[in-house]
Amino acid sequence: MSEWTWEYEGYDPAAERLRESLCTLGNGYFATRGAVPESRAGLVHCPGTYAAGCYNRLESTVAGRQVENEDLVNLPNWLLLRFRLRPADGSAGRWFSPDTRVLLDHRHRLDLRRATLTRTFRYRDDEAGVLSVEQIRLVHMADPHLAVLRTVFTAEDWSGEIEVECSIDGDVINSNVHRYRSLNRSHLAHVRTGAAGTDTVWLRCRTSTSDMSIAMAARTIVTGQPPVSSELHPARHRAAHRLVIPIVPGRPVVVDKTVALHTSRDAAISNPLGAAVERVSAAADFSALLGSHVAAWAQLWRRADIQVPGEAGRVLRLHLFHVLQTLSPHTADLDVGVPARGLHGEAYRGHVFWDELFVLPYLNLHLPEVSRALLNYRHRRLPQACRAAGEVGRAGAMYPWQSGSDGREETQQLHLNPRSGRWLPDHSRLQHHVGSAIAYNVWQYCEATGDTEFLHTKGAEMLLQIARFWADTAVFDPESGRYRIRGVVGPDEYHDRYPGAARPGLDDNTYTNVTAAWVLSRALELLQRLPAWRRQELIERVKLGGDELPKWEEVSRRLRVPYHQGVISQFDGYGDLAELDWDAYRARYDSIRRLDRILEAEGDTVNRYQASKQADVLMLGYLFSPAELQHLFRRLGYGLDDEVWRRTVDYYLRRTSHGSTLSGLVHGWVLARVRRAEAWKYCQEALEADIADLQGGTTGEGIHLGAMAGTLDLVQRGLTGLETREDALWLDPVPLPALSEYGFSLRYRGHWGVGVRLRSGQLQIGVPDSEESPIRVVLADRAVTIAPGETCTLVLPTS
Numbered sequence: 001m002s003e004w005t006w007e008y009e010g011y012d013p014a015a016e017r018l019r020e021s022l023c024t025l026g027n028g029y030f031a032t033r034g035a036v037p038e039s040r041a042g043l044v045h046c047p048g049t050y051a052a053g054c055y056n057r058l059e060s061t062v063a064g065r066q067v068e069n070e071d072l073v074n075l076p077n078w079l080l081l082r083f084r085l086r087p088a089d090g091s092a093g094r095w096f097s098p099d100t101r102v103l104l105d106h107r108h109r110l111d112l113r114r115a116t117l118t119r120t121f122r123y124r125d126d127e128a129g130v131l132s133v134e135q136i137r138l139v140h141m142a143d144p145h146l147a148v149l150r151t152v153f154t155a156e157d158w159s160g161e162i163e164v165e166c167s168i169d170g171d172v173i174n175s176n177v178h179r180y181r182s183l184n185r186s187h188l189a190h191v192r193t194g195a196a197g198t199d200t201v202w203l204r205c206r207t208s209t210s211d212m213s214i215a216m217a218a219r220t221i222v223t224g225q226p227p228v229s230s231e232l233h234p235a236r237h238r239a240a241h242r243l244v245i246p247i248v249p250g251r252p253v254v255v256d257k258t259v260a261l262h263t264s265r266d267a268a269i270s271n272p273l274g275a276a277v278e279r280v281s282a283a284a285d286f287s288a289l290l291g292s293h294v295a296a297w298a299q300l301w302r303r304a305d306i307q308v309p310g311e312a313g314r315v316l317r318l319h320l321f322h323v324l325q326t327l328s329p330h331t332a333d334l335d336v337g338v339p340a341r342g343l344h345g346e347a348y349r350g351h352v353f354w355d356e357l358f359v360l361p362y363l364n365l366h367l368p369e370v371s372r373a374l375l376n377y378r379h380r381r382l383p384q385a386c387r388a389a390g391e392v393g394r395a396g397a398m399y400p401w402q403s404g405s406d407g408r409e410e411t412q413q414l415h416l417n418p419r420s421g422r423w424l425p426d427h428s429r430l431q432h433h434v435g436s437a438i439a440y441n442v443w444q445y446c447e448a449t450g451d452t453e454f455l456h457t458k459g460a461e462m463l464l465q466i467a468r469f470w471a472d473t474a475v476f477d478p479e480s481g482r483y484r485i486r487g488v489v490g491p492d493e494y495h496d497r498y499p500g501a502a503r504p505g506l507d508d509n510t511y512t513n514v515t516a517a518w519v520l521s522r523a524l525e526l527l528q529r530l531p532a533w534r535r536q537e538l539i540e541r542v543k544l545g546g547d548e549l550p551k552w553e554e555v556s557r558r559l560r561v562p563y564h565q566g567v568i569s570q571f572d573g574y575g576d577l578a579e580l581d582w583d584a585y586r587a588r589y590d591s592i593r594r595l596d597r598i599l600e601a602e603g604d605t606v607n608r609y610q611a612s613k614q615a616d617v618l619m620l621g622y623l624f625s626p627a628e629l630q631h632l633f634r635r636l637g638y639g640l641d642d643e644v645w646r647r648t649v650d651y652y653l654r655r656t657s658h659g660s661t662l663s664g665l666v667h668g669w670v671l672a673r674v675r676r677a678e679a680w681k682y683c684q685e686a687l688e689a690d691i692a693d694l695q696g697g698t699t700g701e702g703i704h705l706g707a708m709a710g711t712l713d714l715v716q717r718g719l720t721g722l723e724t725r726e727d728a729l730w731l732d733p734v735p736l737p738a739l740s741e742y743g744f745s746l747r748y749r750g751h752w753g754v755g756v757r758l759r760s761g762q763l764q765i766g767v768p769d770s771e772e773s774p775i776r777v778v779l780a781d782r783a784v785t786i787a788p789g790e791t792c793t794l795v796l797p798t799s
Helices: 013-022 272-282 286-304 310-326 329-333 356-364 368-380 382-391 434-449 452-473 510-529 532-542 548-558 582-588 595-601 619-623 626-635 642-653 661-674 676-688 705-719
Strands: 005-009 030-032 049-051 055-062 065-072 081-087 103-111 116-124 130-139 146-155 160-169 188-196 200-207 213-223 229-234 238-247 253-263 414-417 422-425 475-477 482-484 723-725 728-730 742-748 751-759 762-766 775-778 783-786 791-795
Touching (some): 005 013, 030 130, 049 253, 081 146, 130 286, 146 160, 146 238, 146 286, 160 253, 188 229, 188 238, 200 238, 213 272, 286 310, 310 676, 310 705, 329 368, 356 368, 368 452, 382 452, 414 595, 434 452, 452 510, 452 548, 482 548, 510 548, 510 619, 510 626, 642 661, 661 705, 705 742
Antiparallel strands (some): 005 103, 055 065, 081 160, 116 130, 146 253, 160 238, 188 200, 723 728, 742 751, 751 762, 762 791, 775 783
């Protein structure tokens, strides 16, 4: 396989859901899983189409309780195309299915450069003969409302007819995640179908509670042989176009199905159905659509591609492909956040978590307009976050751990442990550190782009309200002389309460406290930067009291960081928990990544042990450079030298089960600067997390977007030490033998295509010719200024 293609040989029902996720095609507006077109949802296949931001809320009865969940809706299945052969005697055979026919060969080929999925297969029909089929599909990147499926039938040794049925199926539910099967999953209502002209069928429906209108129209055109018959069959939940086409050996029959999708969330339309029918009627033919689609992707690759030799580079390009399919330039026109599982499946119900923390740093330097749109999603929900804080007696903004359509807390109240079959309380909504992630992304975006207009307006409002929440949440403890934040859950997620405690939550989670201190200090810095008139406007707008800023200053310097045994504690009391017999559990179970589920099924709880699901304290080493992290600890009145940090890294490395795809990424990032020899193991795990489905079946429910984007940023920022601050590019490259050569281009401030290349210990930086100002580049031992049109080669010191 080339560096631009992924191929899947043979047909393996057990692997279909994983392949469907990894072969999803999308354009930022909507995406369709890589299911075979003749399949409907079942135990093997899960055809799914998801439009960004299209949610619906349903009630279900679970474990005797009424619960409410909002889900990203599985839209009508536009992909459906089935066929059967009619030999010369005119008899009609069975509809083809790869699950009931013996295939002579079967292959899927995902072309990343062209963003197409090609399927080829051959099979022998008992009554007719051998049929060869090629199917090419795309979800159009130039026109985000279009998708196309081309099917080419070739009879090898027989003559007769082929019957083809192209449909839009509205009889679908959210069925991608098996453990959600006891929940209400029927989101579509008021399904209506019809026909337009002689070659187009349409379907419209509404979501049952959010009352969103959805419309699809499908045009089917046949070339090669004129159909014997062509009939449009609108039915109650399915609109079908049935064709009977003569077929002879060596003369291919080509069936092109072009589909348009519109919803009532779209701008500049009044009637989604009318818009869909009009768009598909005006759509160009397959060749023209393919050409404009490939051209749009060529522009994207020029702006965002990353060059790394070998298999690692191949995987990184696949990761970038899926990031760009979920968050494309079209996303900039939408009111959507970063869905943790992409638009590739239904896990996490399509919700928005903190994954933008791992996604935006890459986008900031390639597609900053998309980053700004994603931050606007958060700003539009700022009033809801402020109301949420007020409801629990806090000032400022308390953003939800899981977000969806309107900014309310979407975290489920109960979650299922598939090992025990029990529904358990879910306290992950106490992960208030999501607010710090949003503030961090505001700051990083503005530093990378120089977008002071955003920083001084919407960004400042979010930053100040998040800072206000932390200042009001922190409580002074006279005994220690420190401020404490109680009753939270950290990134680890395994620990949500103290052993035997009646109430959930933990005290002084280090990650939460340190990032809260960072938010407060950045908010104070921003206020100092602002022109006096703008500062006054902002103070009036957010109603900052005169006594608040002195308290922010005090809290930012006196938040507590707990320690034990000479290492930083994950939270207060972590060192008092029991040690787990890790070897015994590894011997008993194939995988202990989800140790929490294992222990609960045994009647125990992970809350009793020094065991973490993923990086928690070590996340600080992911967010902040060593120098900035040391500065933060000094500001808080703590020393953090290299030895304490190494001991801390070693301590948690031995006590982490890596139950999240983000864990290997963060550990690889941190170890690249602490214990380089071990870093590649974790980097490789991050690269393979989805393609090898290391989490045991979860990738079939949607890719892990944060981990995919994080691997890209591992090269862009982790290995280069790249920071954008003080109007300069700061670089501190770290040698990692397995990733010793790489290159990428940045969009930095007004410069498009700043080239960064590392090879043979030399760092080359090229600034494209323009009228912009020179770029200042700062390394550990020198600073250089590079003018537009110049390239600078820096020899790095050997270590």
